[in-house]
Amino acid sequence: MLRHLLTPIFAVALLISATPDNALAAARIALVIGNSDYTNIARLRNPGNDARLMASALRDVGFDVVTAFDVDERAMGRAVSRFGQALRAAGRDAVGLFYYAGHGAQYRGQNYLIPLGTQIEHAVDLKHEAIEVSDVLAQMEEAANELNIVILDACRDNPYTDTRGGTRGLARIESLHGSLVAYSAEPGSVAQDGNGPNSPYASALALALREPGLTIEQVFKRVRVSVHSQTGGQQTPMEESLLTTEFSFTTATVSPSSPTSGQQPAPEPPASAPNSDQQTPADIYARIASALAGNYSKAGILAAKRYSQWPAISAAPFVSATHGGRYVNVFANRIAQNTYRQFEHVRRMPIGSMIAMDSFAVTDGGAIAHGPLLTMERMTSGFNPATSDWRYAMVMPDGTLYGITGGKNSTSMQFCHDCHGAAEENDMMFFPPVGHRRTN
Numbered sequence: 001m002l003r004h005l006l007t008p009i010f011a012v013a014l015l016i017s018a019t020p021d022n023a024l025a026a027a028r029i030a031l032v033i034g035n036s037d038y039t040n041i042a043r044l045r046n047p048g049n050d051a052r053l054m055a056s057a058l059r060d061v062g063f064d065v066v067t068a069f070d071v072d073e074r075a076m077g078r079a080v081s082r083f084g085q086a087l088r089a090a091g092r093d094a095v096g097l098f099y100y101a102g103h104g105a106q107y108r109g110q111n112y113l114i115p116l117g118t119q120i121e122h123a124v125d126l127k128h129e130a131i132e133v134s135d136v137l138a139q140m141e142e143a144a145n146e147l148n149i150v151i152l153d154a155c156r157d158n159p160y161t162d163t164r165g166g167t168r169g170l171a172r173i174e175s176l177h178g179s180l181v182a183y184s185a186e187p188g189s190v191a192q193d194g195n196g197p198n199s200p201y202a203s204a205l206a207l208a209l210r211e212p213g214l215t216i217e218q219v220f221k222r223v224r225v226s227v228h229s230q231t232g233g234q235q236t237p238m239e240e241s242l243l244t245t246e247f248s249f250t251t252a253t254v255s256p257s258s259p260t261s262g263q264q265p266a267p268e269p270p271a272s273a274p275n276s277d278q279q280t281p282a283d284i285y286a287r288i289a290s291a292l293a294g295n296y297s298k299a300g301i302l303a304a305k306r307y308s309q310w311p312a313i314s315a316a317p318f319v320s321a322t323h324g325g326r327y328v329n330v331f332a333n334r335i336a337q338n339t340y341r342q343f344e345h346v347r348r349m350p351i352g353s354m355i356a357m358d359s360f361a362v363t364d365g366g367a368i369a370h371g372p373l374l375t376m377e378r379m380t381s382g383f384n385p386a387t388s389d390w391r392y393a394m395v396m397p398d399g400t401l402y403g404i405t406g407g408k409n410s411t412s413m414q415f416c417h418d419c420h421g422a423a424e425e426n427d428m429m430f431f432p433p434v435g436h437r438r439t440n
Contacts, residue, residue, distance in 0.1 A: 035102030047101035084139025104154030298399025
């Protein structure tokens with residue numbers, strides 16, 4: 001099976017933000033496309049979640065991200081064209097990134113990304129029904145910016161290998177000068193979806209690119225090692241690079257999980273911070289919990305003021321790959337706690353349920369970086385059908401309210417529900433790992 005992604009079509013609105021206060025000064029522009037809901041060929045399971053995960057990770061490190069899900073050939077081509085326009089407008093210093101998950105195929109050495117609604121009976125039809133990867137590279141070449149990244153998370157079984165010229169997996173691409181092309185599996189081989197909500201490749205990449213201070217080469221090396229290990233050696237990602245400049249997805253500090261803010265939480269000085277080799281995450285959290293709660297309370301919303309008084313559902317801080325690879329703790333209010341503790345058996349949370357998750361990170365140098373507080377509250381029926389009547393909120397480490405459903409930056413907060421939609425059968429609830437749960 002090949003690769004995928006979810007949801008109706010999209011609206012393109014690129015925000016090229018490069019202010020003097022932004023540590024990631026050059027504009028960073030990403031297009032994330034995912035196709036899942038195929039009808040003429042096999043429908044795919046994980047890429048929708050993978051695309052949401054990647055979009056969130058890229059926003060965390062300062063990219064302006066446009067997403068397109070379940071798109072046909074015309075909409076997909078239009079998205080690629082507008083991506084190129086945005087790169088050209090951003091100037092030579094801009095960083096461009098294209099990520100695709102969905103069905104992909106190669107025919108006579110050319111790679112094709114397969115939209116929805118295609119009528120492909122034989123591999124030769126790919127030239128007329130699918131998007132050539134070379135079209136994406138052409139947009140980047142025309143923009144003439146100095147650094148571009150193409151990530152093809154589409155190395156699934158080619159559904160057209162039974163026709164002349166159709167070959168398993170994807171073909172190697174001749175990289176542009178100043179570009180890196182990454183494959184989720186070696187060209188000519190296939191990638192695995194995995195057993196969880198995300199593929200081994202997407203999970204590893206979303207975590208690695210958020211790690212402070214890593215060069216892009218180190219990021220993809222970590223991904224390769226992780227995926228090779230997770231799949232028992234059956235899948236090995238690879239890259240083709242003609243990069244001529246140094247690039248790191250992050251700065252020395254860990255950025256908050258904010259869709260567009262680009263802000264960076266200020267870490268405590270390393271001299272006063274405990275080294276992760278000397279103290280456990282629980283020790284570190286005990287030291288900073290009061291400061292976290294005090295800052296979050298400045299946002300003025302009820303959950304931010306009271307969450308620290310609620311029962312902790314997590315027994316100790318645990319790493320959440322979908323929240324920037326930070327350590328997080330989960331809390332539930334009185335209304336929510338008994339139902340939430342049913343974990344994977346949850347089907348419907350009571351009205352008034354509130355879940356909160358605070359966060360922090362420890363850099364390689366031992367500095368502590370406070371992360372955002374994320375909350376969700378079950379509202380009455382009809383509150384907001386687009387979020388299944390959940391109200392999401394994000395509070396930045398300094399106590400600034402970034403956004404809340406139905407209020408400030410409401411549209412931006414939709415990304416929370418897009419992520420939680422992967423857990424629809426559990427009423428949008430994610431849970432701590434089994435070894436980190438409190439049951440009383």
